[in-house]
Amino acid sequence: MKVLLYSEGKKLFSKSGVGRALKHQMIALEKVGVAYTTDEEDNYDLAHINTIGPGGEKVLKKSRKSGLPVIYHTHTTFEDFRNSFMFSNSLAPLIKRRIKRLYSSADFLISPSEYTRDLVRGYGVNLPIKVISNGVDNEKFTRNAFLAESFRKQYGIEGPLVISVGLPFSRKGVVDFCDIAADKPDIRFFWFGAKITSLLPAKIKKLLNHPPKNVIFPGFVPQETIMGAYSACDAFFFPSYEENEGIVVLEALSMEAPILIRDIPVYRGWMRSEENCLKGRDNRELSFLLDRLVADKKLAGKLTSTGKETALERDLSIIGQKLKNTYLEVLEKR
Incomplete structure (x- = not known):
C-alpha cells in the first residue's frame, strides 16, 4: 500500500x-x-x-x-x-x-x-x-529548561510570560488577546505566527504594527524558539472563536504549558476545565482566569500534569x- x-x-x-x-x-x-x-x-x-x-x-x-x-x-x-x-x-x-x-x-x-x-x-x-x-509529536514537543532559559534571556523576560501561537486572524482571537494584554502591563505577551500582511484586513494590520506596549508579534520563528516559549511561559492563552481541533493546543499540552482557552464546542469532551486547562466564556472571564493561572503555580502544575496525559493519548x-x-x-x- x-x-x-x-x-x-x-x-x-x-x-x-x-x-x-x-x-x-x-x-x-x-x-x-x-x-x-x-x-x-x-x-x-x-x-x-x-x-x-x-x-x-x-x-x-x-x-x-x-x-x-x-x-x-x-x-x-x-x-x-x-x-x-x-x-x-x-x-x-x-x-x-x-x-x-x-x-x-x-x-x-x-x-x-x-x-x-x-x-x-x-x-x-x-x-x-x-x-x-x-x-502531536510527544517525542519532539517536550518541556525543555535550556530552551526556556534561552528564550527568556533572548527577550529579556524576568516576570510573567503569556504566549499564543497561530495566524493572527480575528477568528483566532488576536484582537481579544491584545485587549486583555493591555490591561496587564506587568505581564509580557507574545503572539507567534506568520503575519502574511498582504492578506490580512486593515484592522489586523494596524494591530500588528501598533500593538499594546507589552505585546510582541515576532512573526514566523524557528521551532526551537516556539518550544522555548512553550517551556518558559506561565500561560498559553488561546482565545480562538473557532477551531477544527487546534494543533497548537495539542503542542501546548505536550510541552506542559498551562492552558487557557475560550469555551467553544470543539473542546468539549477532551479539554476539561480545571483538569487539563481553564476555559472562559468571554473576555472578562478569560482575563480573570489568566490572572488566576499566572498567580497559582499549584493549579498550573495540576493542569500541565493532566494535560500531558491528554497529549500522550494523541x-x-x-x-x-x-x-x-x-x-x-x-x-x-x-
Whole structure:
C-alpha cells in the first residue's frame, strides 16, 4: 500500500494548521511503516487530500478516473474560513458550496474532531466519516529548561510570560488577546505566527504594527524558539472563536504549558476545565482566569500534569495506526 498525501500551496500552508497536519501525517505513517508520496505524479494506491483548492480537485478527479479511492480530510469548514483573510466572509458561502461538492465526491472522510464531523454532516455530506486527531509529536514537543532559559534571556523576560501561537486572524482571537494584554502591563505577551500582511484586513494590520506596549508579534520563528516559549511561559492563552481541533493546543499540552482557552464546542469532551486547562466564556472571564493561572503555580502544575496525559493519548504513533487502519478499510471496500 502506497498513499498520496496531498496538500497544495505548500509554501503558504506550511505556516498554517493544514501544513502542520500534513507534516504530522507524514511522521505518523513513517512510525507505522506505511509508504507514502507527496508527489501527485507518482504512483499510489489511495489519495488522502488535505486541501480544497484547484490542485486538490484535480487529484480527486484524476484518482476517481483511475479507479483509485479518495479520502478527503475535512480541515476546511465554512465556520473556520470566516474572519480570517481579507474578503473571507464574502467568500465563505461559496467555499461552503465547494466544500460540500468536493467532500461528497470522495469515498471516505476523516475529521480532526467530533465537532468538525458534525459540521460536515450539517452541510448534507453523507459519506462515512472517521474522527482522527491531527495528533502531536510527544517525542519532539517536550518541556525543555535550556530552551526556556534561552528564550527568556533572548527577550529579556524576568516576570510573567503569556504566549499564543497561530495566524493572527480575528477568528483566532488576536484582537481579544491584545485587549486583555493591555490591561496587564506587568505581564509580557507574545503572539507567534506568520503575519502574511498582504492578506490580512486593515484592522489586523494596524494591530500588528501598533500593538499594546507589552505585546510582541515576532512573526514566523524557528521551532526551537516556539518550544522555548512553550517551556518558559506561565500561560498559553488561546482565545480562538473557532477551531477544527487546534494543533497548537495539542503542542501546548505536550510541552506542559498551562492552558487557557475560550469555551467553544470543539473542546468539549477532551479539554476539561480545571483538569487539563481553564476555559472562559468571554473576555472578562478569560482575563480573570489568566490572572488566576499566572498567580497559582499549584493549579498550573495540576493542569500541565493532566494535560500531558491528554497529549500522550494523541501521540503520532497512535494516529499513524488509526490512519493505516482507515486506509486498509477503504481499500478493502473497493
